[in-house]
Amino acid sequence: MNVLDVVEGPRLTVDAVRAAQYDALLDGVRGTGGPISYDVAHPKHEFLSYAVHHRGLLAHGSNRAGIEEFEPRPADEGGTRQVGVFAADDAIRPMGFATVSRARRPWGQYNGFYRTGRGEALRRFYVFAIARDPDDPTSWTDGAVYLLPRDTFAHGDADEWISVVAVRPVAWLPVSPDDFPFRRATVRFAASDPPWRIRRRFRDRARALAPP
Numbered sequence: 001m002n003v004l005d006v007v008e009g010p011r012l013t014v015d016a017v018r019a020a021q022y023d024a025l026l027d028g029v030r031g032t033g034g035p036i037s038y039d040v041a042h043p044k045h046e047f048l049s050y051a052v053h054h055r056g057l058l059a060h061g062s063n064r065a066g067i068e069e070f071e072p073r074p075a076d077e078g079g080t081r082q083v084g085v086f087a088a089d090d091a092i093r094p095m096g097f098a099t100v101s102r103a104r105r106p107w108g109q110y111n112g113f114y115r116t117g118r119g120e121a122l123r124r125f126y127v128f129a130i131a132r133d134p135d136d137p138t139s140w141t142d143g144a145v146y147l148l149p150r151d152t153f154a155h156g157d158a159d160e161w162i163s164v165v166a167v168r169p170v171a172w173l174p175v176s177p178d179d180f181p182f183r184r185a186t187v188r189f190a191a192s193d194p195p196w197r198i199r200r201r202f203r204d205r206a207r208a209l210a211p212p
Contacts (some may be wrong), residue, residue, distance in 0.1 A: 005199035006114060006125040007206040008106045009092055010181060012049050013120065018042060026147075029171040033068055035144075036173045037048075044179045048091035048145055052123065057147045057170060058087035058161050061094030061100050065144040065174060084162035085149050094123045095180045096128055098143030106131040110189050110198055113159055127202045128182045129189040140177035147171050184209055 014022070021040045025047065029036050040043060051057045060070065070085040088094055093113055100109060108131035118149045132139040146169040154162040177183050185206035189198045 004114065004125070004127075005064045005110075005196070005203040006112060006127050007182070007203055009126050010043070010045065010049075012046065012053060012122055012124075014046065014050050014054070015037075016180040019050065019054070020047075021139065022047050023055075026051060026055060026171070032171060033169050035065070036170060036171050043181070044173060044175055045092055045095060045181050048095070048147075048173060050145050052089055054093045056150060058089055058150055058153060059088060059091045059167075060085075060087045060146045060148055061095040061096065061098030061143060061175075063098065063141055063143045065142075065172065067144075067146065067172070068168065070146075070148075070163075071168070072164055072166065082156065082162060084156075084164050085148075085153075086156075087153060087161045087163070088113075088159060089143065089161060090124065090159070092124065092126060094145050095175055096176050096182065096186075097182070098145050099132050099140050099177045099180045101139055101141040101157065103141065105140055108189075109189075112197075112199070127199050128186040129198045129202060130206060131189065133188055134183070134186040142174065142176050144172045145175055146198055147173070161212065162210060182206070199208055 005211040008116040072084045074083045110126040117123050148167050150162040152165050187201045187205050
């Protein structure tokens with residue numbers, strides 16, 4: 001029973017051929033902090049998930065490309081004011097942060113993430129909502145997902161990882177709204193909406209878009 005009204009994300013099953021392609025992309029830019037020239041036929045979310053779950057990196061999404069260093073900044077996490085560089089040990093949520101436009105108002109996101117299992121048994125579940133009309137193209141933008149080393153990060157609340165010192169990215173990947181696998185399932189929310197209503201709206205929209 002789907003009591004949380006979440007939707008399962010793509011399964012991460014990477015064969016040896018794909019793994020070799022992804023490793024080559026990462027090894028070609030690791031440590032440069034520069035952009036990844038993505039020249040493989042597989043979805044970008046799969047490559048980013050491979051980098052996180054198989055190469056031990058963290059991910060951070062931004063509308064801005066070409067950031068050379070992330071400085072600690074204040075943010076509200078789980079109702080607590082914290083200062084740091086924030087990242088995730090998941091790749092799909094950062095893709096949402098990278099492609100929802102912060103230039104448009106009102107701006108805001110509601111999302112949730114749950115997982116079970118590891119390796120081939122890994123299953124990931126999501127909910128995504130934004131404060132603007134998700135069917136309006138101006139609600140979205142091109143962005144970047146940064147891959148960060150874990151060295152200075154500690155696990156915080158709400159599935160966030162936090163570094164209290166500046167972090168230089170390993171590399172970054174340009175992403176477009178169509179690279180985000182839940183773009184069309186994303187729903188609109190208002191501040192007055194209770195969480196259960198947002199989640200059910202998201203689940204119902206994703207179900208309506210699913211192939212028969």
